[in-house]
Amino acid sequence: MDSFFIITSLLKIVGILFVVILPMVSYAVYAERRVSAFIQDRLGPNRVGPAGLFQPIADMFKLLLKEDFTPRAANTFYYWLAPCLAVMPAIITIAVVPFGSTLFGIPMVIADVNVGILFVFAIASLGVYGIVIGGWASNSKYPFLGGIRSSAQMLSYELSLGLAVVPVFLVVGSLRLTSVVGYQIEHGWFIAPFIGDLANPWKWLLAIPMIISFLVFMIAMFAETNRLPFDLPEAEQELAGGYNTEYSSMKFALYFLGEYAAMITGSGVIVTLFFGGWHFPGIPDGSHGWIFGLINIAVFFAKVAIMIFFFMWVRWTLPRFRYDQLMRLGWLFFFEIALVNIFIVAVILTFARP
Amino acid sequence: MVTLGDYLLVSGILFAIGFAGVMLRRNLIIILMSLELMLNAANLSLVAFSRFRVGPNGLPNYNAQVFVFFIITVAAAEVAVGLAILVALFRARQTTDVKDISTLKF
Amino acid sequence: MAITVPRPKLSWRERLYLPAIVAGLAITFKHFTNMLLGRTKVTMQYPEQKWDANLPDHYRGAPALVRDADGRVRCVACQLCEFICPPRAIKIIPGEIPSTDRFAKVEKYPEEFDIDMIRCIFCGMCEEVCPEQAIFLRKDYAITGFTRADMVHDKEKLLEIGGVMHGVVLKWNEKK
Amino acid sequence: MSPFLFWIFALLTVIFGAAVVVNRNPVASALSLVVSFLGLSALFMSLDAYFVGIIQVLVYAGAVMVLFLFIIMLLNLRTEEERRINWLASAGGVAVALALLIQIFLVISRFEPARKTFPPLPGSSIDDVRNIGALLFSSYNLPFQIVGVLVLVATIGVVLLSKREPRS
CATH class of the missing domain: 1.20.120.1200 (NADH-ubiquinone/plastoquinone oxidoreductase chain 6, subunit NuoJ)
Incomplete structure (x- = not known):
């Protein structure tokens, strides 16, 4: 633990947070509005700056200048605490995700811990507190219902989320996320067996449970980030905005920020687990020169952007699930699929390690 | 430097707090939480001993951490059952206070 | 009486929902790409593009007072429009025309004539009821202002919007 | 640390x-x-x-x-x-807890290894997940299975307990 390590770590944290994640969050909001508009044959925000590109800045000013209103009946301390709790976990999660190979010999991951994916789940599961506490502290009916729904939903989907990635770690043999990326560079992406050595038939066989695993993980991630097919905690039409109904100004913006940051980190985790992380066939890693290191980072965030687009695309296509449907789906369908999937992968691995 | 005793001390204080909670509070849900606190105090001393007892291969003694794993699993099951009992009780009696449920028969 | 709607029985393929989901995603993606490639006809970009040239003659925009060919306000302050106005947007204070005036036989003129454009609903009843053809709904529709006071059109403003209406109105015909 | x-x-x-x-x-x-x-x-x-x-x-x-x-x-x-606090009972509870705390204090102060610091580990990145997993599935396989059954039983119990009785 020398000073060099501390300084590079701080640089990485500041760089990834303020240069990449936060701008990405604000532009994800803009992208969401544009994508939804395009899907609905509209134009979306196109006034502020060229093609509306300065819209996030305008939004920020609007939200900052709005009246910060605290309801009289609210539990003030928790009411203020909740938005912060909503943002923090989403941002912390990115710490273990490798977002690039190496740059000047420094590995592009903030904390390469050996419990990587467990860390992601542990911190992501803390995200529910912001919503539950916010809903409770508002002391209002709809937010309260949103908070209650959120806690039940999180508990149901965390299981599928955790079980869905077990096959990946059965294959890789380590919980470290950099090992997952390393394995995929060597043997091809989990979800795309045509990358890497083509001749290995076991890899093709393994791709089937991997795709199931990917689907379950992604759907659970939708539920975990409260995105639309499962956005029951906010459900505009039935709960009038759910847990954030009573919030205004910057506190509301923090909830928004948290949701989109969770989406970005969730996409980052999906990319790392199933799409080879920063790897792209034909592009060498950062040890061949800093320019490749930068390209690796760009590849990673390009993949994340594609994933985010997919999130938005799904949101503006599918209707919301009913609450009992959501529960049935989580407990009776995805849970079983994930369990059987683990079994299948284990059987495949017993007979041959690809 | 931090010694084994420091960890044991923290663990002991935590256990005493949990114990006091079970003794003093009459709200069932708080009592359950205090029980969790006591279990976790035990976990802390187990992990501290695990780290203290370095085996011949130079690694911590992982037996204790396996115990911690078991404790956490069982505690989670215990909380689930406890809360289910609590909900059933609340449905029957509209109270979570242990003083109000001292009768053996419903 | 409640009617029980029987739920349709779904085949196992339909119950899987995946084909339907994929089909839905394909539809929305088609819309997305069509929009990207500029193949979708989008709505008019309002402040830049306007429909003004195509407004029909009977368009009901902002109400306005008109003058006749002699430059005289046609309104005789009969207050019929004030009476008929559904949202009570019109306020008229009539004044008397002195007997020395050329138009003395008209007797009254509007000393003040205010239309509160916050209240006005552009129904056109004032235009219909006016016996003197003094008030017309013009083609202005973008009535804006920074304050509530800005939104009250007084007589000058209404006359400015209205302009001059040529044509014979029998009332001021001296020969009558 | x-x-x-x-x-x-x-x-x-x-x-x-x-x-x-x-x-x-x-x-x-x-x-x-x-x-x-x-x-x-x-x-x-x-x-x-x-x-x-x-x-x-x-x-x-x-x-x-x-x-x-x-x-x-x-x-x-x-x-x-x-509520009206039963001072006697509360004081009793605190006293018992304090007694326990003092006991723990005394035990730790008498306990010789408690004054030693932790021995250093060979590497900074030991894979404790792998070690715990190996131990869990070899030496502690039976307890692990039993815990699994316990969790299953607890699940069934919770479902039964929280099930509302049908209104007859």
């Missing part, structure tokens, strides 16, 4: 642990317990037990406490009204 960080997290754990008992509002108690568990997890990690530490956050902070909060909110348990 530096003593400074250790004491910070130890204080965090203990203070918020005490807040669980002291708070009258059940939601505040539950949240204090979450913070206490987070501090405890940091203490676990300071002992190079990353797996246990992260499982602590995952299971307790992520699942168990959410369950607690869910129940508190579902039953709408508000802040307890000030």
Whole structure:
């Protein structure tokens, strides 16, 4: 633990947070509005700056200048605490995700811990507190219902989320996320067996449970980030905005920020687990020169952007699930699929390690 | 430097707090939480001993951490059952206070 | 009486929902790409593009007072429009025309004539009821202002919007 | 781990642990317990037990406490009204707890190895997940299976308990 390590770590944290994640969050909001508009044959925000590109800045000013209103009946301390709790976990999660190979010999991951994916789940599961506490502290009916729904939903989907990635770690043999990326560079992406050595038939066989695993993980991630097919905690039409109904100004913006940051980190985790992380066939890693290191980072965030687009695309296509449907789906369908999937992968691995 | 005793001390204080909670509070849900606190105090001393007892291969003694794993699993099951009992009780009696449920028969 | 709607029985393929989901995603993606490639006809970009040239003659925009060919306000302050106005947007204070005036036989003129454009609903009843053809709904529709006071059109403003209406109105015909 | 960080997290754990008992509002108690568990997890990690530490956050902070909060909110348990405190009983409880604490103090002060620091580990990145897993599936395989059955039984029990009796 020398000073060099501390300084590079701080640089990485500041760089990834303020240069990449936060701008990405604000532009994800803009992208969401544009994508939804395009899907609905509209134009979306196109006034502020060229093609509306300065819209996030305008939004920020609007939200900052709005009246910060605290309801009289609210539990003030928790009411203020909740938005912060909503943002923090989403941002912390990115710490273990490798977002690039190496740059000047420094590995592009903030904390390469050996419990990587467990860390992601542990911190992501803390995200529910912001919503539950916010809903409770508002002391209002709809937010309260949103908070209650959120806690039940999180508990149901965390299981599928955790079980869905077990096959990946059965294959890789380590919980470290950099090992997952390393394995995929060597043997091809989990979800795309045509990358890497083509001749290995076991890899093709393994791709089937991997795709199931990917689907379950992604759907659970939708539920975990409260995105639309499962956005029951906010459900505009039935709960009038759910847990954030009573919030205004910057506190509301923090909830928004948290949701989109969770989406970005969730996409980052999906990319790392199933799409080879920063790897792209034909592009060498950062040890061949800093320019490749930068390209690796760009590849990673390009993949994340594609994933985010997919999130938005799904949101503006599918209707919301009913609450009992959501529960049935989580407990009776995805849970079983994930369990059987683990079994299948284990059987495949017993007979041959690809 | 931090010694084994420091960890044991923290663990002991935590256990005493949990114990006091079970003794003093009459709200069932708080009592359950205090029980969790006591279990976790035990976990802390187990992990501290695990780290203290370095085996011949130079690694911590992982037996204790396996115990911690078991404790956490069982505690989670215990909380689930406890809360289910609590909900059933609340449905029957509209109270979570242990003083109000001292009768053996419903 | 409640009617029980029987739920349709779904085949196992339909119950899987995946084909339907994929089909839905394909539809929305088609819309997305069509929009990207500029193949979708989008709505008019309002402040830049306007429909003004195509407004029909009977368009009901902002109400306005008109003058006749002699430059005289046609309104005789009969207050019929004030009476008929559904949202009570019109306020008229009539004044008397002195007997020395050329138009003395008209007797009254509007000393003040205010239309509160916050209240006005552009129904056109004032235009219909006016016996003197003094008030017309013009083609202005973008009535804006920074304050509530800005939104009250007084007589000058209404006359400015209205302009001059040529044509014979029998009332001021001296020969009558 | 530096003593400074250790004491910070130890204080965090203990203070918020005490807040669980002291708070009258059940939601505040539950949240204090979450913070206490987070501090405890940091203490676990300071002992190079990353797996246990992260499982602590995952299971307790992520699942168990959410369950607690869910129940508190579902039953709408508000802040307890000030009941007449039975001073004698409370004093007795505090006294017993204090006696226990003093006992623990004495035991630790008499315990010889407690004054020793922790021995150094060979590498900074030991794979404790793999080691615990290997142990779990070899030496502790039977207990592991039994715990699995226990969790299953608990699940069934919870479902039965929380099932509403059909109104006849």
